[in-house]
Amino acid sequence: MSTLRAAILAVLCGLLMIGVPAWLPLSGPQAGTAGAAAAVGAVVPARSAVSAPGAVLHGVATIAPASLADDTAGVVYILGGRELGRAAGAPWALTLDTRSVFGSVSGDFRLKLAVIDRLGGVTYRYPSYRVDNAGPVIDTTGIPARVAAGRTELSVRVGDLSRTARIEWWVGGVPSGTGERITADLHGNTQVTVKAWDRVGNTTAVTSLVITKRS
Structure with missing residues (x-):
């Protein structure tokens, strides 16, 4: 990085903290979780898949703008008025732990990117990403x-932002079926556990106690 570019980024970093509107999730119930410390860096690991805006992020992910001008000198990633990290070269990507940044949540979120050109000019982008770090929601009404x-x-009803990959039933500690509906032979007091996985690997398990009526 040239001395001029470094100076621009340093000055910009100080200015960006002034007048930045509060960062809020576009949807989902987890507002306020963005203040957690983030493990971030500007270097993209070898063979790391880069997620464009609109992609589903899970765990450790690498994100980058869709396209930038040839005269781009740097990109600053901002969340809630604070800097998450900087990218000083193409593909202008940032690797971050989405659980530390967003929490164990599922929802659509928006970041603020400050794009600096070689003359020190600044433009802003507001890319949205779908974050899925939470397991499926299991409705055990059935x-x-x-x-x-x-x-x-x-029966159960299972929903997930990334869609459900698998559902397992365990009745009395024994594997008893898959899918949202099974028929089981119940006697006495029986623990019924339903496990569900989504397509990015998050999991949820719910256990219910079923009591059989005396005849």
């Missing part, structure tokens, strides 16, 4: 608390 002894139909 698992009654009390049932008659014998064959019983059990």
